[in-house]
Amino acid sequence: METQPVKRRISVIGIGAGNPEYMTVQAINALNRAQVVFLPNKGADKAGLLHLRHEICDRYMDGEACRFVEFDIPERSKAGAYKTDVKEWRAKVRQIYERLLRDELAEDDVGAFLVWGDPSLYDGTLGILDRIHATGAFDLNVDVIPGISSVSALAARHKVALNRIGESLTIMTGRQLAAGFPDTGGNVVVMLDTQKGLQEIDGDIHIRWGAYVGSPDEILVEGKLRDVRDEIERLREVSRETHGWVMDTYVLSPDGGSTGD
CATH class of the missing domain: 3.30.950.10 (Tetrapyrrole methylase, C-terminal domain)
Structure with missing residues (x-):
């Protein structure tokens, strides 16, 4: 029996370059449509980045129905060639995303990734989601919200x-x-x-x-x-x-x- 792809809906939301007031109306509306918000944790040294994402959610989300899922981001190796290191790092992050999409998000829900700045400028989230979709294991419906870079x-x-x-x-x-x-x-x-x-x-x-x-x-x-x-x-x-x-x-x-x- 052929396995059907896992269907998931995702919003990739640009949250601006560090000021909560850089959130656009479109970004705020998209955030409030999400049932699950995925929050990357880059360790104690960069705890401020996680705190800012929480601050944005606290400021702009209307209700309490949304669930927050924090996940650890592996540190990228700098031992080899730059492109090789990035490719290997993205493969590790992709595995994390696949687990989050499969285990933490229901088919009828919308999940949100909050991307620093703008998702289209020097950020790997869209590329990783494209790769997940290309494997055929997931059928992803992705909505992209631009941010102030x-x-x-x-x-x-x-x-x-x-x-x-x-x-x-x-x-x-x-x-x-x-x-x-x-x-x-x-x-x-x-x-x-x-x-x-x-x-x-x-x-x-x-x-x-x-x-x-x-x-x-x-x-x-x-x-x-x-x-x-x-x-x-x-x-x-x-x-x-x-x-x-x-x-x-x-x-x-x-x-x-x-x-x-």
Whole structure:
């Protein structure tokens, strides 16, 4: 007898970049339609991320019918090649998601994953759910709710437009930046800079940097890179020691800070 796929309904909800007020009306409505909310726990060092998700639910959910399921996220290995490490890590997370969908969510219920920032920008949730669906073991009905990313929040806090007329806007990681500044002519947004990509680039570049953007712990720095590079690195270290984690984003302008033309 052929086994039928497990049918599940999922909302992947972008919750914004650290400020509960970044929750959109659409996100709030989707959250209130959920019967089960899955909350990732990344350990004691990043307990603030779990706390924020609980704070958002407490603030915006109307009733008490929803059930919260916390689950541990394994730490990604950094011993091998980056893409290999990420692939292996996602496979472990996929197994966790499969268990959650099978054991913690009924067919008639809606489950919700709360994604930091926006689900479409440097987040693996959608890819993992796609892989689960592709196995044929699950029939997933996935609804995606966009969120205010750290990129949008950073531009707003620095009061600038990201693009310039007729030029490209490049979004990349710190790992990619460390390999060389892109020759596109336009502004460059850098996320996930765990490799200290700022150390290798031209000090004449103008930077608009932010950490914990929109939150009470927000830090903003702007200036010529040569003038503020050391201060940014100092703030990163202090923030990591204080909070156990640091999430920063920055915009690089190659011609001295112009963003609108």
